[in-house]
Amino acid sequence: MEQPVKKKRSFPSAYTVIIIVLIMVQALTFFIPSGKYSTLTYDSGKDQFAITNARDKTIMEPATQETLDKYDIHIKVGKFRDGTIYRPAAIPNSYEQIKKPKRGITGTITQFLKAQVQGISDSVDIIIFILILGGVIGVVNATGAMDAGMMRLSEKLKGKQKWLIVIVTTLIALGGTTFGLAEETIAFYPILIPIFLLAGYDTLTAVASIYLGTAIGTMSSTINPFSTVIASNAAGITFTDGMPLRILMWIAAVGLSIIYTIRYAEKVRLNPASSLVADQAETDRKRFLGDQFLSKDSTFTKRQKLTLLIFALGFVVMIYGVQQLGWYFTEIAVVFLGVAYVLALITGLGEKKFLDSFVSGAAELLGVALTVGLARSVGIVMENSFISDTIMNFFSNAISGMNNVIFIWFMFLVYIVLGFFIQSSSGLAVLSMPIMAPLADVVGIDRAMIVDAYNWGQGLIGLVAPTGLILVSLAVVNIGFDKWMKFVTKLLVMTIGLILVFLAIGVLI
Incomplete structure (x- = not known):
């Protein structure tokens, strides 16, 4: 009798992983008490501070340094007026427990479902950007310009494959440490993955080079306005305090990630069977290179060159706008929509083929777009259940009075936990720094070390947190979270060791 074939179990998809995390957080809301800190908000229209307590009662006070001193907030009043602290x-010392919102079974199910819809709604600007970008890529692919251009590039890469990893990771890490390049890197995957495949690497190498660049770069932030600058201001210090240590950390952490990626990538290039995604290698090559590319029968016409030039200019404008003009995803989406209109005029595809290519390209990234929205839902459940402040209050009480080295190490671990639940770097900075920074005075260390513990803790957890960008990045190339964990675990351990050493040096020198 023929034995039934056992079905191979596969690791859950990105959507399922996020839902599992969402269910776990939903369960935690029943056990973690609800609570809130009183908050201070600047009202620019009235030039006053609004003080809101845990029971949502608000009083107005003058927007002066004396008011900030009264509430033990060590931030210059000018930082509120110029919008740095927004x-x-x-x-x-204002934390109060509040009555837990009554939900019951029906209310819990409603919150669970509503958080997902709200997460998608709150992420609509990023989702629109991803879909428009996907449409533009679909059009570029339809012209054959991508295939022809990559074929020429592959000829120049022979013998220099390692430099591809060095250059991509370093440039993206520079963007991360200076202006917070993060979600914008989603745009680079469809462009860079074919180049990595042509160099003899796998799709995991491409994800590692791009994602480690942004994750390690933002973790080792030096002048990133969304983390180091806003955290330093909220801690009552200037962002240049402690800068030499942060620069050294960036060099060490980025260098470690590059060496780690190259070792894996070269092993794959010399022995493709050693790839962690070897089972999908053929599918990946067909998806990202295409039959035309695999046949090596591509010509590179002037129209194709012009198409790629216009496409590349879109990225140049995007990077300039984000870095110099403070653009976010609405403005970036407008840029690529403009690129789409220009391509409609110069590609010669015809109205029907152009629209079909645009729609099919957008459809390719629809799953990625939905992953972004679902990841946001975890934070929404925590916000609506008022448990974030409770977690922070617990840790702030636990770490006071420790030895300075143990204190800063524990602070780093605290920010790993907080960073898992609160993915917004600026939100975590303003929420936590007025509470955590004064603890540095108690143990006799520089407040800049608290900023470092915050940066490195919340940045490190970004390497693996399902609530962050990693699942979005993996969704682009259909790589399971389990395969990413197999790849990144050793690097994670080494990076933790590196951070602990730097933190100890920082408090001892």
């Missing part, structure tokens, strides 16, 4: 700042 989120509500938590008031130290």
Whole structure:
């Protein structure tokens, strides 16, 4: 009798992983008490501070340094007026438990479902950007310009494959440490993955080079306005305090990630069977290179060159706008929509083929877009259940009075936990720094070390947190989270060791 074939179990998809995390957080809301810190918010229209307590009662006070001193918030009043501190700042020693919102079974199910819809709604600007980008890529692919251009590039890469990893990771890490390049890197995957495949690497190498660049770069932030600058201001210090240590950390952490990626990538290039995604290698090559590319029968016409030039200019404008003009995803989406209109005029595809290519390209990234929205739902459940402040209050009480080295190490671990639940770097900075920074004075260390513990803790967890960008990045190339964990675990351990050494040096020198 023929034995039934056992079905191979596969690791859950990105959507399922996020839903599992969402269910776990939903369960935690029943056990973690609800609570809130009083907050101080600047009202620019009235030039006053609004002080809101845990029971949502608000009083107005003059927007002066004396008011900030009164509430033990060590931030210059000018930082509120110039918009540097634009989120509500938590008031130290003001935490109060509040009555847990009554939900019951029906209310819990409603919150669970509503959070997902709200997460998608709150992420609509990013989702629109991803879909428009996908449409533009679909059009570029339909012209054959991508295939022809990559074929020429592959000829120049022979013998220099390692430099591809070095250059891509370093440039993206520079963007991360300076202006917070993060979600924008989603645009680079469809462009860079074919180049990595042509160099003899796998799709995991491409994800590692791009994602480690942004994750390690933002973790080792030096002048990133969304983390180091806003955290330093909220801690009552200037962002240049502690800068030499942060620069050294960036060099060490980025260098470690590059060496780690190259070792894996070269092993794959010399022995493709050693790839962690070897089972999908053929599918990946067909998807990202295409039959035309695999046949090596591509010509590179002037029209194709012009198409790629216009496409590349879109990225140049995007990077300039984000770095110099403070653009976010609405403005970036407008840029690529403009690129689509220009391509409609110059590609010669015809109206029907152009639209079909645009729609099919957008459809390719629809799953990625939905992953972004679902990831946001975890934070929404925590916000609506008022448990974030409770977690922070617990840790702030636990770490006071420790030895300075143990204190800063524990602070780093605290920010790993907080960073898992609160993915917004600026939100976590303004919420936590007024509470955590004064603890540095108690143990006799520089407040800049608290900023480092915050940066490195919340940045490190970004390497693996399902609530962050990693699942979005993996969804682009259909790589399971389990395969990413197999790849990144050793690097994670080495990076933790590196951070602990740097933190100890920082408090001892």
